[in-house]
Amino acid sequence: MPRPSDRAWGLVVALGLLAGPACSSRVERQVVDVGRHRVRFVCPAGWEHLDHGRQQLFRRGESQLSLTDLGPATPAAMVEELAAAERLWRDGRRRDAFERVRELRAPALRFAPSRQRADFWKPWTDVTYVPEAADSAAIGPAFAALIEGTKVFAEVTPEHMVEYVVILASDGRGREIAHRERRTIHGAPWIEVETWDRVSHLGRSRVAFVVDRGYLLALAIDWGRFERTGPVFEAVLASLEVTADPPR
Amino acid sequence: MSRSDPCRTACRVALLVSAAIVGCGRARAPAPLKPAETFTWVAQPIAFSPPPHGWERQGDNGGGMLGVRFILTGGGGQCISVGAYRLLAERDRRFALARLISRRDSLSRREFLEQLSLARPRTEDPISDREAATARQIDAALDRAMSDYLSERPGFVTYDLEAALKAASAYEPTLAEILPHVRLRPERMQEPERWRIAYERDTVWAGQPAFASDDTLITPERPLLYREIFWVVHGCAFKAVYQGMPENLPTFHRLVDSIRFPEEADAAPK
Incomplete structure (x- = not known):
């Protein structure tokens, strides 16, 4: 699996995000409310950020990432x-x-x-x-x-939780889970899932989610070439900080 | 200078020359295959290492198969494909029946009757007499299940469904049964004259019984090797095909050597 190099590219992009603006000014960490969640993040350089309330979009050309409140988890x-x-x-x-x-x-x-x-x-x-x-x-x-x-209702199993997020993030398209791992980012327990087309293993994509006070927050690649979106996804994810403050 | 010096010098030169010849003549190590991937096209997973850079991957979802094809870039139609016979796998009703039994209590009347009809086996074009007999047994048990369900005799419904599952579990198609339906028959192809059947044999590949054939495909540009290998593992049929020039055949052989048929639990997502 080419994941280590993706991670490495992500770190390079993350450093770029941090170092680039640092040359001119301080790194701008934005604070937004995503539905029930208040988050801090660094917007990728050169990417457009659109605040749609429950969904935050990051766009550049034909590529798009989204950070979405997926509603109740419990x-x-x-x-x-x-x-x-x-x-x-x-x-x-x-x-x-x-x-x-x-x-x-x-x-x-x-x-x-x-x-x-x-x-x-x-x-x-x-x-x-x-x-x-x-x-x-x-x-x-x-x-x-x-x-x-x-x-x-019975307690939701971790497997069902992953399946639920993948279904919502991939808009119901048949996707297969290629890889998943737990990651702690700024103290929050995220689960990152990589998916691909079930038949060919092409069309790789990623979604990461965290359960914050009972509600799901998910960062997903919506579209775009994985070689381009993968490292940016990694950089945005690494910068995401779910704050304890309630949304305004 | 001693008398042996010219001889030693000649020997050294000969050694150097032969070393250089050996060094130049040594074939370059082939590019390594990519890391192994596990594909779950049918109930039985298959794992293998895809060919190296230069072979472009495409999904293959046609002709009753699910699989993946690797096309050699600039290779003029040379490709390697690995796939599973989806339509044949769907004739196996074990999964549908087991799911119906497990979900029975949570299904409404309409849902249950719908799922019951979806669990029925295909009876047309059986692949063997054994399969036809199994399909008849399953069908009869499901007829009884429907009748008992409509007569509100739940205990009998459970028994009927278990009988259907037992009948379905007692049969698994074999390579010998499936082979006549899947092996290359030029007369079934669009242009039969393009195919030359050469050497066919029963063998073992990837630790499983296999049927292999070494044939030739005559294309307008040049003849191409056409190699097929078939397996049936736990009732699921698979095929690996190479269509190309002799110089790329080792890549196909290395891919086939990497094929494994893991147990379902081993193939679960990481």
Whole structure:
């Protein structure tokens, strides 16, 4: 596997990122909120940074990396999401609340048996089948039932967590895991996964993720030649620092 | 100067000349193959070391196969390919039946009946009488499972599914059964006159029984060696093919020598 040389190139790029700006001024570490996470990072020299809130994009020509809040990773975080949706509803923002519930996704939900998933959603869909006609008196108990329903999900295995992130990061395309490793970056326990096309082992790509206070944060190569994006991915990952401060 | 000096000098010169000749004549060491990779095209993984730089890789997903092809850059059509017979592997219903049994309790009625129909074996064009008999047994057990399911007799459904799995597990196709369907037959090719069958033999390669054939492909530009090796490992069929000039044949042989068929657990992602 040509990984050591990739790592070496990544270090070279990382040094370049640090040393380049250092010649003229101090290294600019940016602080952004990525959904539920607040992170510090060094933007790769020559790459454009776009702040889309839950997703931060790094682009250069035909290459793109993304840093994304992939949502709840644990049942406790699912409860937080549902509680936040309930607050929206109580504030009178019914459509936003319903949309937030509709968008709820988590590894426990993804890998649960279909019957368990159906049982989880039933109290909610029974009440909100026609959202405009949903009875306000029934919505509160439906939220409570959803929150109670999160207790039935089994603990997510590390293998399922990796599979979940790879599926989300690769947009459902059939990818095979070529290599994975644990790395501690600025004190945070990241898992880095390299994937490739299952048939040919071409089209290498990488995604790295960390579970931060129950929520998933993932850095991924979206597109571009791996020879170009691989070292930049490594440099951005090495610079990423998930802070303990809550997002603004 | 002693009398032996001219003789010694001549000997030294002869040694130097012969050393130089040997040095110049020594063949350059072939470029090493790339690090081994494990491919999971079918249930049985296959591992091998891809050819060195200069052989461009392409995925191969056609003709009922999944595999990878390495084309020699500027080689005028010379290539090495390794692949698995996906369609043949899909005739094996063990995995589908085992998954249906394990997920049965979590499937809705519609899902269960759908999965039951997907677990049925293919009965058309059997590869052998043994396979046809196995398919009939599985089919009969699944018929009973459907009937018992619709009659709400879950205990019988479990028994029927186990019987289907047992029937499926009792059969694994062999190289002898699969070979007639996969070996090169010029009359089945688009231009039969281009193929010359030469030397065919049963052998052992990569620690497994194999069938190898050394044939020739007549192309408009030049004749090319056409070598095929077939294996069937745990019921999964594989093929390695070389199409090219004699000077690159050693690269194919080195790749074939690197082939291994690891157990599934050994092939899990690192």
